[in-house]
Amino acid sequence: MQGVLISLARRFALAGGAVASGLALMTVASIAGRALWSQPIPGDVELMQMGIALCISLCLPWCQLHGSNIIVDFFTQSLPQRATRALDGIGTLLLALMCSLLSLRTAAGAIAVNAADEQTMIIGLPMWWAYAMLAPGLALTAVIGVWQAGRLLRGLPPLPEAQEAAK
Template structure:
């Protein structure tokens, strides 16, 4: 299962990286146009807002798979491994629940905003696009977190970051 999640999460992260590069190029061109001809790219801020939200949601699955999220273990770092693993498993399952809810709500929000016909103010992009773009990354993050959490609770996963060889501990 790790290999499947790794491949999909990697493609999501690469797509997020490509989007981030495109947004960086958009920013450079818009600033250059503003400085040289006093006319920036119309809607550059709108595009940046939507694009950065997309990038973040596409990076989340890879971040979760690599266990690169911030963990506050101040109170648990001295616990034995079994309770630490149980707490990490509970945390992963709770993250999965939160991501499922966020994915469902962004999907529902996309439908509601689409039905209302809302668009961005400057270039008139449909607002539902911004909501719909978030759902796949959140859903994949939920699946990965649930898989990790269940493995941790069963004692099959030490909860450590994935090693370079891609085989979970």
């Protein structure tokens, strides 16, 4: 299971990075077009908003997998490792539940917005795309969170590699 989760998270993050790179190129082209020919890329702001949301969603699983989210451990840093892992496990499980709910609600939102036939203002992209793109990253983050919570609540590190490094 861990190999599949790591591989999927890596692929999602690489896709998120590719989208971010494409957005950066689009921004440069739009700014250059505006400066040189008074012709920016139509809908560049709409594309940027949708693209950045997608990037964040795709990179969340990788961040969760490697514990790269914000942690406030001021009150728990003096606790024994087992207690800290138990608290981290509870927090990770809560994060997984939240991501599950967000994934389900964004998928439901995509269906509702599609039924309403909403489109972006400038280039007329279907708005449901923006919602639908968020659900897979949030769902994978939830699955990784459940897997990590199980490890943490059993007193193990969130990643098996961390177990080897601790020896």
